[in-house]
Amino acid sequence: MNLRPQRKAPIDINLTPLIDVVFLLLIFFMVSTSFKDEARLRVQLPEAEGVAAPAEEPPETLTIVIDAEGVFFLGDERVLGDDAATLGRAIAAALAGRDSAPVLIQADARTPHQAVMTALDATARQGLNQVAFAATRNGEAP
Secondary structure, three states, rough: OOOOOOOOOOOHHHHHHHHHHHHHHOOOHHHHHOOOOOOOOOOOOOOOOOOOOOOOOOOOOOEEEOOOOOOOOOEEEEEEOOOOHHHHHHHHHHOOOOOOOOOEEOOOOOOOOHHHHHHHHHHHHOOOOOOEEEOOOOOOOO
């Protein structure tokens, strides 16, 4: 009688299929990855062509003109001051009791960006949300 416990054969893990799967994944990711140079950002701006807006404005349009130095004009009258509060008071006086009116901002090409933002801020504080920007087509004289 043999009472000795029999030794079990050691369990072997076959690594060959695991290595095959890893290599297949490596090849898949190498083939599917693109190595383009994405560091450069190329932006091509759209060009607009269309019919020029009519020269006549409806009388209820409020026109804010900003010259190259950032001086505000409400219609043909100069606004004394370059802050949003002063421009807002001038807009409120120009509205003369109306709740709202479309606003047209005509800014010079060399106008500081802050002056345009001040005009937008002043119109927003007065509750005017119909704002348009005037522009000329390329090649046209102002």
